[in-house]
Amino acid sequence: MSRSLRKAYNLSPKISIIVPIYNVEPYLHCCIDSILAQSFTDFELILVDDGSTDQCGSICESYKGKDDRVRVIHQNNQGVSAARNRGIEASKGDFIGFVDPDDKIAREMFQQLYSAVSHTTIDMVICPILTINVVKQTRTTSQLWREVNRPLLNETITSDIIPSMLRQHRSYSIYSCNNKLYRRALIRNKNIWFEEGRQHSEDVRFNFRLLPFARSIIFIDSTAYLYFVRPRASLTQSFRTDLFDYIADNRRFNESLCKRYGDIQALKTVRHVFILTSLNFMQDVVRSDLALEKIRAILSTIMEDEEFKKNIADCTVPSPYYKLLKWLCMNKRIELFIKVVKAKATLYSVMGKAG
Structure with missing residues (x-):
C-alpha cells in the first residue's frame, strides 16, 4: 500500500x-x-x-x-x-x-x-x-x-x-x-x-x-x-570526571547478570574488565588538563574504593606497564602514578615526532 x-x-x-x-x-x-x-x-x-x-x-x-x-x-x-x-x-x-x-x-x-x-x-x-x-x-x-x-x-x-x-x-x-x-x-x-x-x-x-x-x-x-x-576539542571535554561512578555501576549491573545466569567465569571477566576500564580512565584523568588537585582527588577516590581494592589484587593485567600501575594503585602511590603516566605520554609523543 x-x-x-x-x-x-x-x-x-x-x-x-x-x-x-x-x-x-x-x-x-x-x-x-x-x-x-x-x-x-x-x-x-x-x-x-x-x-x-x-x-x-x-x-x-x-x-x-x-x-x-x-x-x-x-x-x-x-x-x-x-x-x-x-x-x-x-x-x-x-x-x-x-x-x-x-x-x-x-x-x-x-x-x-x-x-x-x-x-x-x-x-x-x-x-x-x-x-x-x-x-x-x-x-x-x-x-x-x-x-x-x-x-x-x-x-x-x-x-x-x-x-x-x-x-x-x-x-x-x-x-x-x-x-x-x-x-x-x-x-x-x-x-x-x-x-x-x-x-x-x-x-x-x-x-x-x-x-x-x-x-x-x-x-x-x-x-x-x-x-x-570525530575530532575532540580537548580530552577534558570528551570524558566525564565522574566516569568511575558509571564504571562501578556497570560492574554491579553485570555482576547481577552473572549471578542470575550462574556463570562464575563470566563474573571473573566482569571484574577484570572493571579494573582495566578503571585504569584506562585513571590514565585519561592524568593526561587531561584538569587541575592537579582535581586529578589527585579523582585518583584517590578510585584507589580508596573497596571494590576496586579487592578486585585489583586478583586481576591479571596484560603488560609490565599495567603491572606497575597495579602496584602503584595497591600501594596508593598517587604522585608516582601521575609521573609514570605522564612519562609514558611524553615518550610516545617523542617517538611519534621522531617517526
Whole structure:
C-alpha cells in the first residue's frame, strides 16, 4: 500500500525512526537526508530536539515542512535517554529504530532490517556497525554472533548469547541501540525504557534488560549503520570526571547478570574488565588538563574504593606497564602514578615526532 493511501486510511507506519538531537548542527542535515533517502519508505521519522541551543530546532522544523513523514518534538534538555524515551512514547510504528544525529545510514538499511523481521515472531534484528574514525583515518566493522540470517530463539539468547557476552566481553553488535529494529510491543509491554539521567552505557543497559524477553532475534550480515568518531576539542571535554561512578555501576549491573545466569567465569571477566576500564580512565584523568588537585582527588577516590581494592589484587593485567600501575594503585602511590603516566605520554609523543 502506498504512503498516501496509508495516510488517507489513518494507518500506522511500519517503522518509527527516532533521532535524539542536541547541538549537532554541522552533522544533522547529513543524518536526516540519509534517513529520508531510504529505499524503504513506510516509516515515520521522529526528531526529538532535546533543548538544542544551536540551529538544530529550526533544521528539524524545516524537514517537517518538506516531508509529511517527519514529526518534531521539542523539549527542555534532559539527556539522550529522555529524548529516546519521548520518541518511544510518541511512536506509532510496529517496529522502532534509532539513529544518532551525527551518524548516517546506508540507503538499504531499513529495507534489509524490516525484511528480516516482517511476518515473523522475531522481536529484534541486528546488523553490524561500520565505525569510521575520521581522526585516525580507519574503518572497522563490529562482529556478529556466529549464527547469522536465521532466527535465534529465547533459549539461545539466555543460555548462550548473554553468558558469552559477559564471559568473553564481546558485544556481538548488541551493545548499541542504533543498528537494530525492535518490535515496539516488546518495549511497551515489558515496560523497559532507557535510564534517564544516565550519561554512559545507557543503550547497553537497555539491551541487556530487553534481550531476555525477546521471543527470538536475528543477525543479518549487512553493514548498514555508519558510526563516526570525530575530532575532540580537548580530552577534558570528551570524558566525564565522574566516569568511575558509571564504571562501578556497570560492574554491579553485570555482576547481577552473572549471578542470575550462574556463570562464575563470566563474573571473573566482569571484574577484570572493571579494573582495566578503571585504569584506562585513571590514565585519561592524568593526561587531561584538569587541575592537579582535581586529578589527585579523582585518583584517590578510585584507589580508596573497596571494590576496586579487592578486585585489583586478583586481576591479571596484560603488560609490565599495567603491572606497575597495579602496584602503584595497591600501594596508593598517587604522585608516582601521575609521573609514570605522564612519562609514558611524553615518550610516545617523542617517538611519534621522531617517526
